[in-house]
Amino acid sequence: MYSIKDVSRLCGLSAYTIRFYDKEGLLPFVTRNGSGNRQFSESDLDMIRLICCLKNTGMQLKEIKRYIDLFMEGDHTIPCRKQMMVGHRASILRQIGELQKQLGVIETKIAFYEAANGADSCCCLKTEAPKEK
Amino acid sequence: MYSIKDVSRLCGLSAYTIRFYDKEGLLPFVTRNGSGNRQFSESDLDMIRLICCLKNTGMQLKEIKRYIDLFMEGDHTIPCRKQMMVGHRASILRQIGELQKQLGVIETKIAFYEAANGADSCCCLKTEAPKEK
DNA sequence: GTAGACCTTAGAGTTCCATCTAAGTCAAGC
DNA sequence: GCTTGACTTAGATGGAACTCTAAGGTCTAC
Numbered sequence: 033m034y035s036i037k038d039v040s041r042l043c044g045l046s047a048y049t050i051r052f053y054d055k056e057g058l059l060p061f062v063t064r065n066g067s068g069n070r071q072f073s074e075s076d077l078d079m080i081r082l083i084c085c086l087k088n089t090g091m092q093l094k095e096i097k098r099y100i101d102l103f104m105e106g107d108h109t110i111p112c113r114k115q116m117m118v119g120h121r122a123s124i125l126r127q128i129g130e131l132q133k134q135l136g137v138i139e140t141k142i143a144f145y146e147a148a149n150g151a152d153s154c155c156c157l158k159t160e161a162p163k164e165k
Numbered sequence: 166m167y168s169i170k171d172v173s174r175l176c177g178l179s180a181y182t183i184r185f186y187d188k189e190g191l192l193p194f195v196t197r198n199g200s201g202n203r204q205f206s207e208s209d210l211d212m213i214r215l216i217c218c219l220k221n222t223g224m225q226l227k228e229i230k231r232y233i234d235l236f237m238e239g240d241h242t243i244p245c246r247k248q249m250m251v252g253h254r255a256s257i258l259r260q261i262g263e264l265q266k267q268l269g270v271i272e273t274k275i276a277f278y279e280a281a282n283g284a285d286s287c288c289c290l291k292t293e294a295p296k297e298k
Numbered sequence: 299g300t301a302g303a304c305c306t307t308a309g310a311g312t313t314c315c316a317t318c319t320a321a322g323t324c325a326a327g328c
Numbered sequence: 329g330c331t332t333g334a335c336t337t338a339g340a341t342g343g344a345a346c347t348c349t350a351a352g353g354t355c356t357a358c
Binding site: 082085088089107110111113114117118120121124125127128130131132134135137138139141142145146148 | 221246251267281
């Protein structure tokens with residue numbers, strides 16, 4: 033069994049975020065110990081990792097909650113959950129396609145700058161790479 | 166010359182959003198007509214399309230503003246702008262890689278559901294595909 | 299038995315991005 | 329000259345996803 037801090041470390045979420053997810057109903061499967069503290073099992077961890085995966089691929093928390101709700105309802109919702117994942121796969125493929133398209137635009141822009149100016153000159157070496165993920 | 170409504174239609178942004186971007190300093194190149202209304206040139210449109218491209222690939226508005234500010238400073242900032250685009254290209258490639266990795270997780274999940282249940286059965290036909298883009 | 303580290307809660311605050319409201323200006327058509 | 333409609337502004341509001349604060353409970357070690 034893991035504490036909230038363990039999960040935070042293992043899943044790369046802050047403890048705040050984990051509590052927030054719980055409050056939002058994303059973690060109804062998490063149990064408590066005698067003193068009311070959350071305790072997470074290995075399978076809870078797996079579920080949280082799946083939640084992160086869905087979130088990182090652009091699924092909204094309320095949609096993830098819908099998935100979790102189905103999960104809690106039992107095996108008879110498997111076809112429905114599968115349906116959601118199939119839809120989400122399509123969404124991810126769309127995103128990848130879109131990113132690849134936009135990548136082309138940026139490539140063109142870079143090529144333009146390459147042509148407009150000498151190879152490696154830079155007026156502003158302190159420019160750090162954008163931090164967006 | 167295009168009105169704000171034209172640009173809204175041509176770029177898929179609401180007029181609110183265009184004004185908001187202007188207020189945020191993303192459109193310093195836009196001129197006004199006699200009565201104070203914004204008028205957009207063809208090259209303004211191109212710039213707005215680039216802004217959309219950067220935004221859609223996860224660049225924050227303040228980072229985009231930094232790019233626009235450099236653009237307004239003139240050609241001597243080209244190496245710096247190129248640097249930004251090179252960094253952003255790396256960011257897009259990271260995003261694509263990440264999505265592809267997560268796609269694998271979802272594929273596995275679907276395969277699991279496929280195994281757990283009959284081929285095309287579905288308990289919940291009204292499930293629409295997730296709308297996240 | 300008390301200090302320190304950990305947890306709990308409710309609820310406030312923050313950031314980002316966008317959207318809307320209210321009040322007003324301007325130009326064209328009747 | 330008045331209505332209509334598109335535009336302007338400042339600033340309020342919204343929602344998504346956190347992030348933090350305050351007040352307090354519980355366990356362990358000394």
